[in-house]
Amino acid sequence: MTNKQALLQNNCFLRQTVTLPVPGKVAVHLGQEVKAGDLIAEAILPARFQVFDVLNHFRIKESKLEGSIKRLAQEEVHRGDVIARKPGLISRLFRAPEDGRVVAVRDGRVTLAMGEKSITAHSPINGVVAQLFAGLGAEIMIRGKSIRGAWGNGQFGSGTLIYLENLDEIGTEGFTGKIVFLDEILSADQIEKLTKAKIGGLIVPALNPLEYSKFSQVPFPLMSLAGFGETKTPLPIQEKLAEFFDQEIYLLTREPLPFQAVYPELFLPVVDFKTPELFAETENWGLGSTVQLLGMPYFGTVGKIVELPDEEERLASGVSSRIAVVERDDGTLIRVPLNNFEVLKA
């Protein structure tokens, strides 16, 4: 079986795309090592444009146009420079309002670009430039261990991961910049306390769906491991998290785009991992794989695949689907559609 990537990865790449919203210049090259905060790409755009319609403003004939425009395209101009002049007894002038450049002279119109505004894109992680996107930016890559989440609020954090047994433990000191794992279902009223403690990020097993709008506004990076509902963190994820505690980690709480395979992720960089190949080997899942169940009534719980029938089965809902037989931790066997679980470990 293929087509599902395990949520828990041991030796994998974190691939972070860093791009500008508008095209500019890429400041790195392929294979270059970059540190968090390094400039990846920069676009320098004119801050303002001014289009001056010479024909219309001066009310001159087209035949007089050539003599009226005093600058050529691509010429630099300074504040006060004459750009166009209406000859005659009462002369009229169009002067450059600021320093800049004539970017176009077309159809009796002069276009000036003035000032500069810079848009930059910086790498949020340490890593190596793995791919360049012409004019836009690059993909930064680093090797390590990963735990994929289900939902994130679209932010980035880095810091030491710590375990918080319950929210009462949290004070206003000692948590600044720390990434916190809290094995509780987060409610919106707890957010204020965590914000005051200035934590660097938060990981929870699940979120209350009725308070969704508040979670998307949280000022720190927030990741839910299983999504929305009621569940505790299952043992295999707890064990993997234990490897991350007290270490410097990256928390990328990307807003999930399942159709583009974009998910939030907790990542522990491991510099001494060695792989003989450029790409980590794909692990196929199947019989014996540990899975996390989606949907009620087993939301977030785990089990092992013990049977994979070839034929579709008709479910209680009347829908037909291919299924897996999963043995849950309590020994019960349930039949689950292939789409209704995530693979934890292949």
Added chain:
Amino acid sequence: MVSTYLGIELAAQRTRAWLFDNESGVFQLKAQVDEPDYGDKREMIHQVLRELEKSSGQRLHTKHGKLFDINKDKNSSGLKGVGISYSMGKPIRATIIGVSEKFSLAPLRRLLQFFNVEIVLELDLQKEPNVSNQLETLISTAYDLVVLAGGVDAGPEKALRAVINNLRLVAQLRGKTNRPQIVYAGNKELADYAKLEIEIEDDLHLAGNIQPESGREDLSFAFNAVLKAIQRVRIKEFPEFEDFSGDPDIRFLPSEFGRGRIDHWLEQTQINGKGLLHIHLEPDHGHILAVRDGLRMGLWQANDLDQIPIEALKSLINLPVSDFNLTSYIRNKQLHPGFVPVTIEDLNIEFALTSYRIRKLLEGLSGLYDQFLYSPEQGLVDNYEPILLSGSSLTKFLPLRHSFMAALDQILPRGITTIVLDEFQLMGTLGILAEFDNMLPTQLVDSDAFTSLATVINVVSPNAFRRIVLRVEVDEGDKGYRQHHQIHQSELKRLETMNNHEIRVYLAPERDTDVGMGMPGLGGWVNTTSSSLGIIIDARGRPLRLPTDEKDRQELWHDWLWEMGV
């Protein structure tokens, strides 16, 4: 000589493939594959081809394992052409620029929203005559496609010339690799000027004027140019498919275009004087197409579950569900779009979601086109037959009867119509493969590749609740045996029919009762074929009179579903 054609659809998280040949004398569906995928699409094409090769025995890879083993010899058997349709990819960000709201921007919305396109910027040159401001807006917004229209042929040019100058600057500033595709569909006199001025070679697409004369709009003049622009954007997004775009034996086109082409052809060939309606629902998007008197109307809608009001969904659920469970399902469905409903509660929520999405598509289309008459209360005001349903949200996430009911209750069709399910999602690929051999779609449409769900007879009557509105006689041609039924006001009745029979139904409506035979009170014989659900007589009226009490409403829904055999 046997001609074989291969269709492939690259959808979000799925890859589908179909193999057709005319070995039996007419084209038939020989094999099909529908596989979920989460990774490399090119590899997925190899995978579905391997599966097709296994089930059909036909070689589709070349001897060297490459795509595709096309036989160029017209006089010998083999694979003759490949049609690749795609619905994958983010919506293309588009800017529309027009001289006026009514005559340029509104038509451009209709033109672009047919496709997987998100309009991120609209520039109305009348409302924003300041050329400097126009330029700043055009430079500071991110988009991949610009469509410019406006002005009748030989009409005023000044505003258009200025914006063309600005587009030249935009293209220069962005550079060759990042400049947008630009489609010019305005005043024809300026087309050459635009070409010379903007100077971006194949990234500029000249179309006919979508408003050649005052008051006359024809979007078809710009359809091909937009299609080419979309294709170039997609090739940039998925460079691994670049080799497909120049190959004469391969067509690489958006799925919605394929569906539009086949639906248009179907409407043109039928003689019932009705329009054709097609609703296609996938987990990531929906697409509605209506063709009426040759006018093709379409709308693509991304499935944004964030925007669905919970109260609207609750009104469509026929079972008590807590707000917590309802919102959990919706939020998690957003994270796992392939989630299959297992419990009855899941099924009811999925049914409500599907119903809501169908309604939004219908409302959206009626908002775009004055010619598409629909309201959620009155349903379709015009006659459409057949009504086609397709897409995995209707075929994989709901049982057939639920899909039917979700569609029926939102569309609320008029008169007599047939509802057909495209279970194998063939419509898009047939529209694209039609370019190679138009006998292929013609013969496939006449085959059993499509599932006739039901013939629906809609009864509109002013009669009081539970009064008889219609008497029905069903003749299944079976040794003179005939069924007789009485239909009451507000009733939904299903008449099961036997398989493989031509069925005749005699409708005898009460006075003032309209069954779509031309005028109230007029009845007559209706010929129909057997279908999965049979004949559905919908005498529930327009609008559907639903109890205000939630429990009563849910019970009524339950009764209707029960009548459908759910």
